[in-house]
Every structure is written in structure tokens, then in C-alpha cells.
Amino acid sequence: MSELRTDNRLDDVPMQPLRCQHCAARLLVRKSTVHQTSLQWNAEAVEACAELGASPMPGPALAGCSRLKESLEAEVAAGRLRIVQTV
Amino acid sequence: MTSLQPDEIRLIEADSAPSRFARGWHCLGLVRDFADGKPHTVHAFGTKLVVFRGESGKINILDSYCRHLGGDLSQGEVKGDEIACPFHDWRWGGDGRCKQIPYSKRVPMLARTRAWTTLEQDGLLFVWHDPEGKKPTEEVAIPRIEGAESDEWTDWHWYTTVVNTNCREIIDNVVDMAHFFYVHGSLPTYFKNVFEGHVATQYMNGDARDDYPAPEGQPKMLGTTSVASYYGPSFMIDDLTYHYEFGDHHTVLLNCHYPISADSFVLQYGIIVKKSASLPEDAAMASAIALGDYIKVGFEQDVEIWKNKARIDNPLLCEEDGPVYQLRRWYEQFYVDVADVQPEMVDRFEYELDLTRPTKAWHDEVAANIARQAKPTETAP
Numbered sequence: 001m002s003e004l005r006t007d008n009r010l011d012d013v014p015m016q017p018l019r020c021q022h023c024a025a026r027l028l029v030r031k032s033t034v035h036q037t038s039l040q041w042n043a044e045a046v047e048a049c050a051e052l053g054a055s056p057m058p059g060p061a062l063a064g065c066s067r068l069k070e071s072l073e074a075e076v077a078a079g080r081l082r083i084v085q086t087v
Numbered sequence: 088m089t090s091l092q093p094d095e096i097r098l099i100e101a102d103s104a105p106s107r108f109a110r111g112w113h114c115l116g117l118v119r120d121f122a123d124g125k126p127h128t129v130h131a132f133g134t135k136l137v138v139f140r141g142e143s144g145k146i147n148i149l150d151s152y153c154r155h156l157g158g159d160l161s162q163g164e165v166k167g168d169e170i171a172c173p174f175h176d177w178r179w180g181g182d183g184r185c186k187q188i189p190y191s192k193r194v195p196m197l198a199r200t201r202a203w204t205t206l207e208q209d210g211l212l213f214v215w216h217d218p219e220g221k222k223p224t225e226e227v228a229i230p231r232i233e234g235a236e237s238d239e240w241t242d243w244h245w246y247t248t249v250v251n252t253n254c255r256e257i258i259d260n261v262v263d264m265a266h267f268f269y270v271h272g273s274l275p276t277y278f279k280n281v282f283e284g285h286v287a288t289q290y291m292n293g294d295a296r297d298d299y300p301a302p303e304g305q306p307k308m309l310g311t312t313s314v315a316s317y318y319g320p321s322f323m324i325d326d327l328t329y330h331y332e333f334g335d336h337h338t339v340l341l342n343c344h345y346p347i348s349a350d351s352f353v354l355q356y357g358i359i360v361k362k363s364a365s366l367p368e369d370a371a372m373a374s375a376i377a378l379g380d381y382i383k384v385g386f387e388q389d390v391e392i393w394k395n396k397a398r399i400d401n402p403l404l405c406e407e408d409g410p411v412y413q414l415r416r417w418y419e420q421f422y423v424d425v426a427d428v429q430p431e432m433v434d435r436f437e438y439e440l441d442l443t444r445p446t447k448a449w450h451d452e453v454a455a456n457i458a459r460q461a462k463p464t465e466t467a468p
Contacts, residue, residue, distance in 0.1 A: 005100070005400055005401045005412065006412065007404060007410075007411075007412040007413070008401075008403055008404055009404055009405075009406060032406040032441065033406070033441040033443070034441070035439075035441035035443065036406070036439060036440055036441035037437070037438075037439055038410065038413075038436070038437065038438045038439075039435075039436070039437040039438075040434065040435075040436055041283075041434055041435035041436070041437075042430060042434045042435075043430065043434065045435075046283075046435050052435070062281075063279060063281065063290060064279075064281070064437055064439075084406060085406055
């Protein structure tokens, strides 16, 4: 099987840690723009999340947690989360 | 990692397509196409299978090569609940055991061939493939499709074709937002991916393109809303709604495939359309067929690209591209033993695209096309 290579975009700006203000889930985040976000969860973080932890599987995965937005905005406002492309 | 020099050329890297086939449920097509009591040949997973329905009514799948002298069972005949080899009439049951040899007193020891685990659900026939030989778990069960085999929906409109490339190409479509504009003439307005466990989901909304007028006599389509999920490596269910001037058409689109070899696969889609007061039986079926034709064109557009493109393991991506690497990391889980599935292959990953920049570029392009169309065509003097 092919060796898994890394995303060239992450070479430039990697994902960085984030802790949710609501549930304390620890995840990795990267923001390309104000409106473009990638989130890397692990099993522990999903379990901690009030919305995702309760999501039934299988089925289309729940699109996301509605409460995480505030934490993301706070990180950006505090200058701790870099936005790759500011328009 | 070596540092890139400004004048360095980026090279395409690609290992050969894997010789192993994915673990998972694969849809072979409609039950009704295999249920005629005749043996059917299916080339899949690098081998040949025989699919047949015996007296009991159950559809069975066996390795097609007879363990006696290698005859092709799919060229044989269904006799009772067994498939009879055309070479010496050895009779094989759906459980893989040789039941009788008409010219012999006794069936030899070890007269057992590979019987594949099957599933008949919602009018569809599935086969389970696992290189480790294990049975499917409840966790990876294919979900039921609301509307399938319901009076309120049409029957399946089905299409099958062979594509001569490795099936990773079609998986990449899950994240390839921009190709929906350039290859398929769609206009995405919202795009998000979520991968978790064995499910990979694409949320996509789109607008109709004003430079592609509706066909004569057809209502004007305004846009689409789609939630499409792969359940395992090869079976996608797409809840797809078409928004028209005079109401919505609710459809379910299946997009599924099974590998023939490392470099070819059978691509299939199926579509059902919900009937409504404004869309009675015949109109709904006509809509299913029309939408099916439209989707067929879409697949042909993909195939045209795949026929000529290179396999690439190190795609060079811009910020407006989708999560190709993370999708392939998810897809890798089906190509390793269960014990070797790593947390990062199944951990939840979300990626929501900002379409501001693509939308602007594409609206400009559409406007330019409309302006060009409006100009009277120049005629030669």
C-alpha cells in the first residue's frame, strides 16, 4: 500500500491545539480563512463533546458541534489562532 | 524533509495501485437482475464469481472456478438449490459445499469452495469482501434506504459501466469541490466533509448555472442540496434534492462500485425519486430517468479525465481544495488488517470550505459566457 504523504498546506501552516470552552475537548484546528476551518478530533474529544458524543452512528456523521464556534472565535480574537489567508 | 529550492521542480509521486482489495460491503447491482434462476458471471476482486438464485430463493455467491478441474460454474446450470458445473456436473450448494457428484458414489473430503457472504436489502445485492476472511460486523452494516421499495417512490433506475482505472479516483470525488464546476458544470455554494469511523460524508449545495439554459420544455432548476455518505469503501448514499421553480424533487442517488482488478472497476449508480401531488407516478419515473441521464453524463465526464490523468500520491493543493490527504488516510483503513487500523484513519475529521473566492471567480466566468452567448455570431462574408 502507498505510503501516506503529508498535505503540502500543513507544511506551511500546521494544525494547532484548541480546547473547547464548553466541554474541554482537546482537538487540533486550522483556519484557512475566517470561514474555512478544519478540525481534527480523537475518540476522547468526541466523547467529551456534548453534541457529538451523543450523535448516533451510522448515518451521515453530524455536521459539527454548534458550541465550538465560540471557542474558535475567542482563539482568533486573542491572536492565538492564525488565519492563513486574510482576505 | 528536504527544503524546497525556489527553482526546484515538483515531481509526481505514485506507487502502483494496491494489489489488495478493500474490506467491506460491495453492491453488485439490483437483486432483480440476478434473480432469474440462471448463473451470472461477476468479475470482481481479481477473480471470477458465480451468482445464482436456487430453489430456496436465496441468492448465492461462490468462486466460479470449480475445485474439481477448474470448470467455470457461471457457464453451468442451476439445478435445484445447487449450481452444476458444465464440465462434469459437480453440484455446489450456496454454502460452498459439494452436494453431489452424479457419476460418483461419494463426494471427496475437502470438497468445499469459497462461499461469499451476501446481503439482499432494499432491492440491492451486496457481497462482503475481506482479505482476512472474517464476517461483517454490525458496525459496518449498510443502512436502510428510506424510499427504496416504497409505493411513494419510483423503482430503481440503474446504470452500470466498466472504468479502466484504479477505484481510488472515484473516491477522491468526495473532497474534490472545484472539479464539480470545471468537469461537471455545477456551481457549488456550500461544501463540507466529515470523516468518522467507516463513514465519509460530503455536504454540498449548489446553484444552477445561468449560462446553461434548461432544456426546452423543462422547468428551470434553481439548485441542489446534497448529503452524500460512503458507508465503507465503495457504497455511497446521496440524499439529493433538486430545487425547481415549482417545488422540490426528492431523490436518493446511489453511487457504488466494486473492483474488477487493481486497474479496473465496475461503476454503478441507482436513482429513486419521490412521488408527490405535483409529481405523480409517471412523471416521477420520467424524472428519475432524466436525472439518471444527467448523472450518466457526469460519470462520463469523470471517466474522460481518469482515462488521461496520472495516478498521484502527492497532490499539490491550494487552500480552496478539499482534504484529499485526510480522505485517503480514511480510505486506507479498508486496505489494512483490522488489527492494523490506526486511530487517525477513523478519528473524526471535519473540513468546511470557504467558497467566497471560488464563487467570485465562477460568477465572473458564467457572466462572461452569457455575454459571449448574447453576442450575435459572426458569419463569414
